[in-house]
Amino acid sequence: MAQxxxxxxxxGLITLLNPPVNALSAAVRQGIVxxxxxxxxxxxxxxxxxxxxxxxxxxxxxxxxxxxxxxxxPLIPLIQGVESAAKPVVAAIEGVALGGGLELALxxxxxxxxxxxxxxxxxxxxxxxxGAGGSQRLPRLIGVPAALxxxxxxxxxxxxxxxxxxxxxxxxxxxxxxxxxxxALSVADQPPNSRRVSTFPCPRHPDLDAxxxxxxxxxxxRARGALAPVACVQAVRAAATLPYAQGMERERELMATLFTSxxxxxxxxxxxxxxxxxxxxxxxxxxxxxxxxxxVHKAMVIGLGTMGRGISVALVQAGVSVVAMETNEKQLMExxxxxxxxxxxxxxxxxxAPALDKIGYSSxxxxxxxxxxxxxxxxxxxxxxxxxxxxxxxxCKPGTFLCxxxxxxxxxxxxxxxxHPELVVGMHFFAPAHVxxxxxxxxxxxxxxxxxxxxxxxxxQMGKVSVAVGNCRGFVGNRMLKPYLEQxxxxxxxxxxxxxxxxxxxxxxxxxGVFRMSDLSGLDVGxxxxxxxxxxxxxxxxxxxxxxxxxxxxxxxxxCEQGRFGQKTGRGWYQYDKPGGRVAKPDPWLxxxxxxxxxxxxxxxxxxxxxxxLERCLYALMNEGFRILExxxxxxxxxxxxxxxxxxxxxxxxxxPMFYAGMVGLQxxxxxxxxxxxxxxxxxxxxxxxxxxxxxxxGSPPVHKWREFLKKPQSxx
Ligand SMILES: CC/C=C/CC(=O)SCCNC(=O)CCNC(=O)[C@H](O)C(C)(C)COP(=O)(O)OP(=O)(O)OC[C@H]1O[C@@H](n2cnc3c(N)ncnc32)[C@H](O)[C@@H]1OP(=O)(O)O
Numbered sequence: 001m002a003q004x005x006x007x008x009x010x011x012g013l014i015t016l017l018n019p020p021v022n023a024l025s026a027a028v029r030q031g032i033v034x035x036x037x038x039x040x041x042x043x044x045x046x047x048x049x050x051x052x053x054x055x056x057x058x059x060x061x062x063x064x065x066x067x068x069x070x071x072x073x074p075l076i077p078l079i080q081g082v083e084s085a086a087k088p089v090v091a092a093i094e095g096v097a098l099g100g101g102l103e104l105a106l107x108x109x110x111x112x113x114x115x116x117x118x119x120x121x122x123x124x125x126x127x128x129x130x131g132a133g134g135s136q137r138l139p140r141l142i143g144v145p146a147a148l149x150x151x152x153x154x155x156x157x158x159x160x161x162x163x164x165x166x167x168x169x170x171x172x173x174x175x176x177x178x179x180x181x182x183x184a185l186s187v188a189d190q191p192p193n194s195r196r197v198s199t200f201p202c203p204r205h206p207d208l209d210a211x212x213x214x215x216x217x218x219x220x221x222r223a224r225g226a227l228a229p230v231a232c233v234q235a236v237r238a239a240a241t242l243p244y245a246q247g248m249e250r251e252r253e254l255m256a257t258l259f260t261s262x263x264x265x266x267x268x269x270x271x272x273x274x275x276x277x278x279x280x281x282x283x284x285x286x287x288x289x290x291x292x293x294x295x296v297h298k299a300m301v302i303g304l305g306t307m308g309r310g311i312s313v314a315l316v317q318a319g320v321s322v323v324a325m326e327t328n329e330k331q332l333m334e335x336x337x338x339x340x341x342x343x344x345x346x347x348x349x350x351x352x353a354p355a356l357d358k359i360g361y362s363s364x365x366x367x368x369x370x371x372x373x374x375x376x377x378x379x380x381x382x383x384x385x386x387x388x389x390x391x392x393x394x395x396c397k398p399g400t401f402l403c404x405x406x407x408x409x410x411x412x413x414x415x416x417x418x419x420h421p422e423l424v425v426g427m428h429f430f431a432p433a434h435v436x437x438x439x440x441x442x443x444x445x446x447x448x449x450x451x452x453x454x455x456x457x458x459x460x461q462m463g464k465v466s467v468a469v470g471n472c473r474g475f476v477g478n479r480m481l482k483p484y485l486e487q488x489x490x491x492x493x494x495x496x497x498x499x500x501x502x503x504x505x506x507x508x509x510x511x512x513g514v515f516r517m518s519d520l521s522g523l524d525v526g527x528x529x530x531x532x533x534x535x536x537x538x539x540x541x542x543x544x545x546x547x548x549x550x551x552x553x554x555x556x557x558x559x560c561e562q563g564r565f566g567q568k569t570g571r572g573w574y575q576y577d578k579p580g581g582r583v584a585k586p587d588p589w590l591x592x593x594x595x596x597x598x599x600x601x602x603x604x605x606x607x608x609x610x611x612x613x614l615e616r617c618l619y620a621l622m623n624e625g626f627r628i629l630e631x632x633x634x635x636x637x638x639x640x641x642x643x644x645x646x647x648x649x650x651x652x653x654x655x656x657p658m659f660y661a662g663m664v665g666l667q668x669x670x671x672x673x674x675x676x677x678x679x680x681x682x683x684x685x686x687x688x689x690x691x692x693x694x695x696x697x698x699g700s701p702p703v704h705k706w707r708e709f710l711k712k713p714q715s716x717x
Contacts, residue, residue: 002031003053004038010046011184012039012087013177021059022052024100026072028062032104033073033081040085046188048085049180050108051092052101057117060099063126063268066259075100075132076248079107080198088192092180093117093159093168099126103134106141109195110187111168112180113159119167122154124228126271127264127653131255133198135235136247140200142166144208144240148215151232198244205240212237224509226653227261262663266655269703270645273638273656280441280456280468281635286449293457294401294450296320300371302388303378304335307405310433311375313342316358317434318462323360323367332363342434368395373454375427377405380528385409386417393418401454403427408474408529411444422448425455428475430647438646439464444471467643470633477643479628480657483620483685485526488514489553490683491613492594493545495605498573499586504613509651514617515573516584518556519566523573527560545601551682555597615672620685622661623673623692629658629710630691636707659703666692666700 003015014035016022024032032050039048052058061075082089082104091097091105093113098120105111105119113119121130121138129135130151139147142165150157162168172179205211212233219229231254238250258264281287297320301312304326312324324339326332340356347354360367368374374396376388385404392402402424404414415421426442439459443452452468459466469476488501502513512520530536535547536557544554559572566572567580574584598605625640634640641656654660661669670688677686694709695701701709 001027002035004035006042006045007049008181008185010044010188011181012042012045012048013181014039014048014050015053016050016058017053018062019054020056021096022054022056022101023059023062024075024104025062025065026070029073029075029078032078036082036085040087045087047088047090047184049090049092049177049184050082050104051177051180052095054095056095057091057093057097058101058104059096060101060122061132063271066264066268075103076252079104079133083107083109083196083198085109085192088184088187088190088195090180090184090187092177093119094176096156098156099123099130099134100132103130103132103137106134106137106197109192110170110183111162112170112172112176112183113162113168114176115159115171115173117159117162117176118156119159119162120154120156121151122156124152124154124232125267125652127226127228127261127267128258129228129232129235129251129255131251133248133251135232135251136239136244137197138167139236139239140202140244141197143203144205144211144236147239148211148233148236151236152215152219152229202240208237208240212240224511224651224653225507226509226651227263228258228267228653231255231258263653266653266659266663269655269659270641270652273642273659274465274646276636276638277465277467277642278456278460280452282443282447282449282452282468283470283632284449286452288453288456291449291453293453294372294399296372296401296454296458296461298323298371299458300325300368300374302326302365302368302374302376302392304331304339305377305379306431307429307433308375308377309335309339309342310431310435311377311405311429312339312359313346313434314429314462314464315375315458316343316355317346318458319355319358320458320461321358321360323362323371325362325365325367327363329363332361336361346434365391365395368392368400369397371396371400373401373403373458375403375405377429380406380409380525382409382413382532385414389414389417389424393420399423401425401451403455405429405433408478410473411442411471412446415444415446421446423451425451426471426475427455427459428477436647437463437465438643439466440475440477440643440647441466441468442471442475443468465642465646467639468635469639469643470631472628472631472633476628476634476640477647479633480621480624480640480644481648483624484617485514485518486553486683486685487616487620489555490551490680491608491616492555493553493598493601493603494608495598495603496608496613497586497591497594500608501613501617504610505617508614508618509654511649519572519574519576519584522566522568523556523560524565527557530557543601546682550684551680555594558593558597616676616686618657618660619669619673619676620683622657622669623687623689624685625657625661626691627689629706630689632711636710637703658706661692662700662703666696670696 005013007013018028039045089108090110091108096118159171163171215233223229235251238247300323301308302325315322343354411426415424425447428440430436441455456466498515505513564571570576570579575587628634637658644650644656673688
């Protein structure tokens, strides 16, 4: 709703009231209409200020209302009504003015913002465009290039940057509403006719065609099949080339297409899923809202390879003092330099001073005695990690949390090396750790709720979306990756090429196909894990393509035996012009190698189509996701989906693997898995899991209802 009062004698003050972000729900929209009527009909009122309750102007349209039919006054005529008011209307922007919130402010005749307020049109991240006149008013106000940038990236700008762009008229560091009221008093006698942004001509640009061609090319490259960024460019083009009324009509058409595309639903699901994962729970019943995290003022990072460096930077940037430790002197020197320059670059980007005094270095473990939390980031080797945990347990003061950045090793085994296993959790970062938004927080069977809460909170402090998951091999992300990779290998054996598989997956929307991805992360990583698992050699009398009773592809191992570790050696599934080269080129050697392999193993290459690549790779991955839910390793489908979108480049406009399973139809996923499992009975990951069957038997409920079908979670180990 909206509150109304008259202040300073002649100013009508409208306050949007819908905590926590004053989203424009039906009640708020009705409130604005009613209070505007009041202000305009009150003869004592000469000007109007619109502000938001509790220091937040407005977080935009109420996204929760998008899934039901519209009730209450629609936003477009509401904003039109504000703009055409005969009395000057001033927006007092504090906190946030996003999406429909900024569009409302654009309908006002003046905008006064706090210098730290955040303004933006982030609809593109929800699969939409600024569909309440924002795509038409913003270019008229700040010009086409700047509007294209804000609308297609959805980025927020501060009040200070907004002033430079011409988006606001004045910036203040004082109380914004008081300033806006003063301003409203000063313009009370000025008719607002010349302040209506919809009547402004769009500023001219010397070469509109080239500008829009360039913008379209850029968004198509980044969009990975998402429709919204493309529609945003089309809408701004309409603003630049058509009269306002026709531009609004084009905005409406484009918005209608997006709204019904399915992509918007997926992206809105992703928005809420990112917030839902913060409300974690553990099998013991411990929860986010009943567990207090421990304080972390000082942390230690052990092992300064790529991950340790990124983690150190992320901690320092979050305001935590860090001791970064590395036993190898040469590596330590290199790490010091690398970390300092990462901190300097980050600080420059954020316009602050680099917090170089927040980090110290050590070549031994002793400083561990004086820290609140340790993150171990040594080489992925259980024996080595166990030794580190034994040492830490002996050195650390009581209550120090011990975390491992393992990407899949058993947290319980590490905990059992310590005197206080309840203080041990996994903190699985993703490379580069100071950039990637995802953190998997892994609780073992003895991890205390406080240890989990502390890791979750620390992740949040570092600007990450933290997801709490149970302890099993590979946790959630890497566990699901295994059947996906396996299918890709099997498809090569059966007749296709890495280029075709990658092309299909990239067309689906992954930033990189599975083979380009493997080349980037290094083929030797998986090779070492398979070696440790005793998978490299076939047992006597068994085919080279069978291990532990199941189908196995030795293709990856054979490449590693040839020293083909991917980008770093200049050869992998592709060839590169030099070791460390980044441009993947098809490699005739690899094609010959695949042919030879097939002949050797009596395999006849067959034609594999687009659909089979997608279904075999993705449905196997989704099936593992259902197993993870069944095992209670993830508390709900949202956890898995957030992990995949933020950590594994799953396209956000497809929601995440579990959401996508629902979009495809659970019945169809089940049938196709049954079909492929019948064709390949020696591949257990293709056997549909019980939860999937159960959901289908129960009428394929929508994804938000799946939790009702999950057993109470149990630790698996
Ligand atoms: C034709 C009409 C077209 C209109 C287009 C639009 O306006 S679409 C909406 C555009 N707005 C946005 O995309 C903003 C989305 N919100 C945010 O980016 C952030 O929430 C925030 C406003 C920057 C605040 O961030 P903060 O970290 O402080 O809080 P949370 O993100 O945790 O949010 C708090 C709770 O508020 C819920 N929420 C936020 N925005 C909206 C919204 N626009 N509609 C509905 N609900 C919203 C959010 O979900 C959190 O609640 P949970 O219960 O925890 O989920």
